[in-house]
């Protein structure tokens with residue numbers, strides 16, 4: 001081999017080595033994210049994050065362990081992992097504090113940007129473990145096969161969507177807030193564990209609400225929640241598939257949160273909704289905007305949505321792009337159809353009968 005050929009061969013080898021390192025970095029970033037995810041989940045479940053949230057001046061490992069009632073040695077292990085994940089900070093006296101805004105993001109269910117609920121959903125077997133178990137058989141399930149823990153966790157994840165929707169998202173629909181304030185009959189489809197019904201009833205005291213859901217367990221939890229909130233005089237619940245629920249010319253507003261993509265027959269449900277609205281009544285979809293093409297998939301929000309798709313697949317559906325919902329409303333003759341993204345994982349699509 002000539003000297004020139006040898007140099008070229010060495011350079012080629014170096015290029016391959018650099019590429020391998022870069023590719024390894026991409027893979028290891030995923031694993032590090034998994035460690036961060038588990039660390040946040042441990043911190044939420046064991047009160048470590050809330051203990052830190054309650055002490056603005058910070059806590060040493062020892063004090064944190066006392067406050068959270070955890071083992072001191074284990075607490076130190078957790079704290080280093082949480083620091084590594086950028087979730088907590090440390091000062092010169094070895095006192096840990098929450099990193100800025102982590103209290104709102106991870107612990108405050110009422111905050112519009114709350115993301116702590118995702119840890120509950122992603123840690124249940126329904127999403128990843130069962131998908132992997134059933135990948136060969138393609139076995140499908142429905143909500144009545146999901147555990148009560150999973151249903152509660154989904155409800156926690158849905159909460160910030162309601163927080164953003166009620167009243168801010170709804171206020172984007174021209175004239176709707178005025179109507180709701182003056183008095184209206186409202187239908188929530190796929191009302192799930194009832195957090196949206198309660199928020200809606202409390203926000204708009206002049207409304208009468210009907211929640212419809214196909215899952216008996218969800219209806220039971222929703223009813224308990226509605227009673228506990230003291231709004232049961234204005235909220236009722238119906239167990240029905242969305243495909244079978246129609247009440248002619250009965251509602252000023254029909255809305256659905258993170259569930260329209262789950263319809264077994266989306267055209268039939270949309271026809272039912274149109275029939276159930278009063279003339280001029282509004283239909284609002286609040287959902288996840290799944291990227292329409294592969295180009296949109298490599299973002300952090302889209303990657304979270306690809307995780308949700310594992311569960312959606314098992315109940316035989318998939319999240320959809322915003323344009324699909326807008327087309328749906330157009331196809332069914334809704335007027336003034338509009339669509340907007342409230343956040344990168346939350347869209348709003350509406351139309352008027």
Ligand SMILES: C[S@@+](CC[C@H](N)C(=O)[O-])C[C@H]1O[C@@H](n2cnc3c(N)ncnc32)[C@H](O)[C@@H]1O
Pocket residue numbers: 143154155156158159161189190191192193194195196212213214215218240241242243256257258259262263264
């Ligand atoms: C993702 S959960 C969302 C629940 C609630 N909207 C929230 O945001 O917390 C979906 C809900 O839709 C209900 N659902 C899905 N498809 C349905 C259908 N075709 N008919 C009736 N209910 C349905 C499920 O039972 C479940 O409670």
